[in-house]
Amino acid sequence: MFVFNNLRSLLRRSFTVFMGTSLFLGMFAGQAQAAGMQEMQNALRTCQSEFATDASRRLVCFDKVAEQYTPTHLVPPILAPSQQELVKSVDAETGYLSRKWHLNSQDELHFTDLETHQLNYLITTYSNNPNDVPTSPSRPNTQDRDLGHNDLHFQISLKTQLMNLSDWLPKNQWVQSARLWGAYTQQSFWQVYNEAQSRPMRDHNYSPELILSLGLNKPTEQSSWLNAMPDMLNVGLVHESNGRSQPLSRSWNRLYLQGGWQLNERYSLLVRPWWRIPENKSDDDNPNISKYMGYGDAILRWDNEANTTAASVTLRNNMRSDNKGYVKFDVQYKPLKTESVRFYAMLASGYGVSLLDYNQAQTMFGIGFAVGE
Template sequence: MLTPGDLRHIVLRSLIFFALPLSALATDANDLQNALRTCQSEFGEDARRRLLCFDQVAQQYAPTSPAAKIHTSKQAALVEKVDAKTNYLARKWHLNADDELHFTDLETYQLNYVVAAYSNNPNEVPTSPSRPNTQDRDLNNNDLHFQISLKTQLMNLSDWLPENRWVHSARLWGAYTQQSFWQVYSASQSRPMRDHNYSPELILSLGLNKPGEPKQWAALPDMVNLGVVHESNGRSEPLSRSWNRIYLQGGWQLNDRYSLLFRPWWRIPETKSNDDNPDISKYMGYGDAVLRWDNEANTTAASVTLRNNLRSDNKGYVKFDVQYKPLKSESVRFYAMLASGYGVSLLDYNQAQTMFGIGFAIGE
């Protein structure tokens, strides 16, 4: 027979048995709410990173997850992981092998923009060693300059990669970029198009580091792109210009805010009769480098692009640009650019000038 003391002991054990799980559930619920508040407060202006943060929280606090009892002290690590997966290189080139893309998912490649531009030295009489020219185009110093640049994934090769410690993702991209220079302010000349530059590309992109994980080697790029690109202006002689290149581009995410792209290239030789611009490498150099900065909220970005021929005559090019998102729109941005040197356009490859433009950009 149970004594009153035995009954009290059983009741106390029962209360402890049921109270502990309820207490744990309450703790997990509080942690979950705090984690969701962290996502909202840290990424309130960035829908992409906010959604990824919510996904991370859902995985972290799933009932079957061994990490379900991670407490609020881990929220800083959560934010850091989201930042790593959404930094510039990771989001631009989808370095996560699990990112699902389709052929119809068009993305921005280089920046898409429209600017009112001013040049201090427009190329009135474009010429090259193989295409002499004497016709003066009587250009206005002002242009409406715009660029359209898109890419799409042709194949995700990540599943085909053999087991290795170096390459974690592989994607084959097709890209197209077009720059146009419109003499919209030259009413007396019927507002002609000064030049178009057409540039299709094929790019194999390899992710060498999983975003959010330590690097195998500190100096290893986060990604490498192997590309082949054709660029021409589609004009007839003597204004025809074109060249073909193969390039190898390395990308380093230096930290959450800074990224570096370095791209040496090799020009594919042409026959003498077909070469519109045999000295183009003398002016356009043998590669370029881009250093980019993003602010913490991803509302402002600035970059500098450099080219140089690495020769004693030192012909080069530098471009500064700034993007600012004044509205809540994820895509439309204020844009300003300042470029100086050779090769502002393909037709101007051997004409030095300084060009300033201000307008709007879409994407990044």
């Protein structure tokens, strides 16, 4: 009897402890779940407020929140990222280079998905030194075109993915994506304000292009010298001509290697050395073009946090003692709540404002509107 009473007392105490523990754990789980719900709501609000005017980045932010919190498991992870870290991670994945070249191998694109390559714009320009008598060593010319100082200048530049080669890549630690692009760029200079010369088209520049774009994996170790490697590498073949008959015909073909660095969330750098493919002497419209257009270019770009303003500097130089260079500074500003249309202004000075003007130095200022980035 004594043993039975002790056993019953022990069971009663055990049951009481079990119920108390269950109640405590239930309350703890409920509080943790409530905390998880609150954390998720805060993260979603951050996505909405930080990327209110950028739908694509807002969607990426929502996806990152979904990776951390699910409807069946709202308890936040032990090392849940802060709201600031969430914004930084979205910025890193939607930086200029990632947006422009789809360095994420999971991005799905189709042949019919046309995207901007270079900037598309329509601007009114002023040149301090119009090229009235364009000439080259192989194409002498004496005809004076009597140009005005003002042009209506526009550029159309599009690209499309021809093939996604990412799935064909062998497993490696260096390359995460590979895409083959086809691109086309056209610049036109229209003397629309030159009534005395019947408003002629001063020049067109046509430029088809084939580009292999590789997204690279950079090491995570902060001290590694490999951190200097680019985030992206483009290998391209480009033809450029103005489609004119002699003596105004100009053309050249180039192979280039372009490295892209996403320096931080705001700054990116593109460096592109090129090699001109030689032509027969009789076919060469501009045999000394490398002397003026140089052997490559570099572009430094800045985007503000809201992705409404961007500015860039483009540099070319021939790296010779008889220095021939070119510099362009441009600014894009998105005044309206639209994803595409922007106010655009540019200032360029040096050689090669257009292909026909490759050996004529001038300074040109333009203002107008741009589409894309």
